[in-house]
Amino acid sequence: MASLDDSDLEPKPSVKRLAVHMAALLVVCAVVLILLSRSCSRGPLSEHERLPVYTGAYDVERKRAEVPDWEQVMYRVEEGYPSTAVYYFYRDIFEAEGWRPRPADETPEWKFLGRDKNLRAVFLAQWASPNQLRLVELRLIAVPDEHPPTMQVVVQRSRAILPDAER
Numbered sequence: 001m002a003s004l005d006d007s008d009l010e011p012k013p014s015v016k017r018l019a020v021h022m023a024a025l026l027v028v029c030a031v032v033l034i035l036l037s038r039s040c041s042r043g044p045l046s047e048h049e050r051l052p053v054y055t056g057a058y059d060v061e062r063k064r065a066e067v068p069d070w071e072q073v074m075y076r077v078e079e080g081y082p083s084t085a086v087y088y089f090y091r092d093i094f095e096a097e098g099w100r101p102r103p104a105d106e107t108p109e110w111k112f113l114g115r116d117k118n119l120r121a122v123f124l125a126q127w128a129s130p131n132q133l134r135l136v137e138l139r140l141i142a143v144p145d146e147h148p149p150t151m152q153v154v155v156q157r158s159r160a161i162l163p164d165a166e167r
């Protein structure tokens with residue numbers, strides 16, 4: 001009779017099974033690499049990221065639509081007319097990522113809209129994404145007769161196809 005040693009009792013891996021496991025591992029690695037490259041290459045405010053909110057904001061309300069890449073955030077801050085601190089907060093974020101102000105040759109400033117009792121100080125600014133497919137609009141609205149001085153902030157991101165003249 002032939003004797004059996006311990007090496008004969010161990011199961012030998014099947015070449016086919018090993019190939020299947022290696023292929024599955026390669027697929028998982030490829031998916032991870034694709035996801036990582038997408039997250040690194042996109043600019044800020046992709047359709048899955050939230051709009052940033054200024055420090056000290058309160059009464060924050062976020063809205064998202066079923067339409068892809070549309071979001072709005074509204075809040076209040078204890079800043080009053082003619083403060084531009086909120087504008088510079090957003091400008092620094094967007095322009096550091098390649099977003100361009102719109103219109104390019106105009107510096108945003110406070111304007112008065114309405115008449116008589118309804119006169120409001122409003123500050124409007126817009127930025128277009130580097131690929132010109134997204135637009136962010138910032139509206140600062142001074143709230144009259146509040147102490148401390150208060151401003152309502154509305155930031156909205158949406159898809160946009162800009163005319164060639166504005167690119």
